[in-house]
Amino acid sequence: MSSASKLQQDLDCEIAGLEQDLIVLKRRRNALSPVSQLPSELLSKIFYLGLHFIQADEKTRTEILPEYTRLSISHVDHHWRTVALESPELWSEIHVRDTTKVEYLALARNNSKMQPLYVEGYNITLTGAAGVRHILQTEPHRINGVTLHARIEVMRSLLPDLKGSCETIEFLELNGGVVQAPVDLTQHDTFFNLPKLRHLRILYWDTLLIPSTFHPPSLVKLEITFSHHPPANHIIRATFSALRTVASTLEVLLLGFDSPFSTQNVLESIGRSPIDMPSLIFLTLLSCSPGILSKLVSHFRPPSSFREVHLVARGPSASVLEYQTIASAVQRSYASTFTPDFFLVKDPSQGGRSNPDAINIGVAQQHGRKSDQINVLSTAFFPGVAAAPTFYSTDSLKTPIIPLPSSSGWLFGTLITAVLEADLPLAFWRAFSRIPTLSTIRYLVKRPDDGFLQALQGIVASVGPVEGDEKHFPSLNIVCPFFREKDITWDVEYARSLAILLGEGWAKSHVSSSSLAILEFKGCSSENLDEETACILGSVVRGVLVWNDQEWNCREPSEGDAIDIAPEDTT
Missing domain, CATH: 3.80.10 (Leucine-rich repeat, LRR (right-handed beta-alpha superhelix))
Known part of the structure; x- marks a missing residue:
């Protein structure tokens, strides 16, 4: 080796040493900044909250990529990276988009340690479904919650993989509310039982049949909304049968018929006997068809300890005649348990809605001057553009x-x-x-x-x-x-x-x-x-x-x- 090469090698070693010293000095300098002096536990909590409030700059949720935010946090400096990598709860929520890479999914799985996993696939196609499927298949016993926002055929393709985690899932949201081609309502997709399920939200999946075996003993929150086209009668009947099964444990119920339905078919599917709901706290009923809301009000029986009941009528069901029918049903159902002392009339257009005929009426009952318990019953009416003339x-x-x-x-x-x-x-x-x-x-x-x-x-x-x-x-x-x-x-x-x-x-x-x-x-x-x-x-x-x-x-x-x-x- 020539003397010049030896000298160059020595200089490279010295430069490397100086660069390492510079890194150490920069870390020491960064450690003196106020944010670096925060306890690691507090910094980790800030990172976690940052992932939940990243919607800014008028971006839609589809445009937001939480994994990019998570990786950005871990690349600020050494201290932030250490805190991020040592905070498994920061990685236990895995957000999948069509652009999410498998390498990132592996990184999130590893950094989450053995924390229960929550998987969200938002506005995904079959491409994004592959990422969701990868998590469901590789970690079936760690899945605690799943949210799918996609076309029905995409969610349908993931049903078998969801069933593989049925023993661990506590939260499940299946949202078919994206724009899609007409669905064949003569077919149905069979749901399954999830014994540990606590929260279930099914939105606009009008062909999802809830079987008679569905009976999660700890279900406290249930939201089901039908839309696009009225579902088949056997779908509605199965839904009300499931409601009867889980009624004793439900604390929150939202049931919506968000498109014109055959009122007679719905009424026949509900059945004659009322449904007692002794644990219910919050109830929301929504309908776009006359006659359904008043029937539902008479059918569900919350306890006197309920906190809020919200009735929402849209389109044709927001007529004056329908309002009088609903008012009569409310009086029959609540007169013995609810004596309102507060009255509210609100114009929903003040909240940004453009319908000049919309109106919201609420009443409340407070139990004693110093009591924290307040019962609220409200009815909102949105006649809609195609509604019959308002009187x-x-x-x-x-x-x-x-x-x-x-x-x-x-x-x-x-x-x-x-x-x-x-x-x-x-x-x-x-x-x-x-x-x-x-x-x-x-x-x-x-x-x-x-x-x-x-x-x-x-x-x-x-x-x-x-x-x-x-x-x-x-x-x-x-x-x-x-x-x-x-x-x-x-x-x-x-x-x-x-x-x-x-x-x-x-x-x-x-x-x-x-x-x-x-x-x-x-x-x-x-x-x-x-x-x-x-x-x-x-x-x-x-x-x-x-x-x-x-x-x-x-x-x-x-x-x-x-x-x-x-x-x-x-x-």
């Missing part, structure tokens, strides 16, 4: 009619609080004024002559819902109007009119309690009240007046005193 009240305002309140009706007889987030017609407010227990009203103001003001004007003019009835809002104690539109010019004028009409209405109704404990206005465009308006408002408030979070103190005047009202000293 409206005689008002010019086009709001779908909801059942008018009645002091003798079960649903309204004991109401205490009402939150009205929709612009309701005059007929509603007139009937609402006769509820004897109602003490709090929070309502949306969208126009200067809304239904509440018109109802008060009628009270002052002695135009009531029943001739000779002189008592209106007899228990009213708190009134809270709120505005959502910006730059309105009539909010102060509205407030003055409201106060004047409330005072005159009480005088007309001969109600002993003639002033409010709280009068609160929110979302007002005007920042402050002028002195005259404040005095007018104070004349109907014996407690607190609030205007846009600015609190005014109102003392109850003695006879002959001038009204004393001034803004609270915020200093």
